């Protein structure tokens with residue numbers, strides 16, 4: 001039996017033989033059904049067939065579920081103006097082949113007038129709201145250290161008591177002890193992009209001069225961050241090269257960096273994955289790694305598994321992302337004019353003030369709200385919500401279908417895990 005959809009509720013065949021899942025995300029309902037009960041329910045929902053007396057309990061439960069009012073999903077503001085993603089430059093001291101900015105690297109650096117105008121704009125919006133400033137890698141933010149520290153000081157100076165969270169996502173190779181202490185003193189959270197195993201890190205995150213290795217530098221930075229109680233988050237990009245090694249990565253993390261409590265393994269965006277067993281290997285390896293991580297008290301995440309916790313109306317509400325040339329884009333992965341999707345995500349520009357083009361803004365909203373035809377009947381609809389708009393444009397149909405099968409498998413597994421946990425109490 002295929003997936004059945006009825007009034008935003010789904011009957012989903014489980015990966016476990018003979019079992020089905022009833023899932024109504026907007027009514028916060030999730031339970032197991034036997035194959036027989038699922039068949040009865042399908043006939044009832046799709047064809048109006050009466051539910052036999054021996055399934056009285058099922059009838060009562062379904063009636064109660066469908067009578068419940070649907071909860072709306074959390075509203076999400078497009079290109080939230082309380083949050084600024086900042087790409088200080090396109091300069092990077094590493095040459096990672098999978099970096100979104102790999103093709104776009106140049107020597108462009110944002111100028112201080114433009115940067116300060118964008119910061120003031122965000123601080124002036126809705127002054128009671130917490131503000132977030134994220135210095136993202138892609139250009140490595142610590143490669144322009146003076147500019148980074150100037151910008152952090154400027155935010156703190158201008159914020160005038162407003163609540164502000166500042167974070168830096170770094171490749172970690174330029175984080176010396178004095179820089180780490182500076183970041184600590186200025187309450188800047190650090191996220192490290194780090195591929196954990198020495199051979200994987202040195203291969204996937206190389207210096208342009210291949211004789212120099214990045215692992216030792218990042219490992220030293222991570223140790224310093226931990227020793228200074230900075231609770232860094234760590235994110236690894238999982239390529240076909242290391243896809244079977246996630247359990248080993250967790251073992252290594254625990255053995256060498258025991259203070260890390262939050263870890264993210266994210267699938268790579270790369271051509272040709274759909275022709276390989278990459279996604280199946282990712283699934284097996286990720287969940288094995290997660291079992292190990294749980295034993296060590298490490299919270300292992302992936303954007304797909306996390307999406308189960310937060311039903312949403314659209315996959316991405318876009319960003320307010322300031323690029324090194326002073327343009328504003330809704331997606332940091334399309335931040336250079338050399339990126340073919342740049343024009344699609346362009347929102348406006350900054351000089352001495354911020355200019356958001358209303359027409360471009362509306363175009364990004366409607367593009368972000370678009371779904372694929374297949375989404376309408378997909379049980380992952382409220383979790384995946386149509387997938388990342390950048391991928392939706394960049395991927396071929398075959399690539400996208402492979403990604404959808406993977407997303408659905410990951411989400412179904414999360415639902416089954418939640419049910420198993422609930423039944424164990």
Ligand code: SF4
Nearest residue numbers: 316331333388389390
């Ligand atoms: S479009 Fe995709 S890559 Fe870009 S910000 Fe949104 S989710 Fe991220």
Ligand code: SF4
Nearest residue numbers: 374375378384386404
């Ligand atoms: S998994 Fe695919 S079909 Fe399902 S909601 Fe996501 S993009 Fe749509």
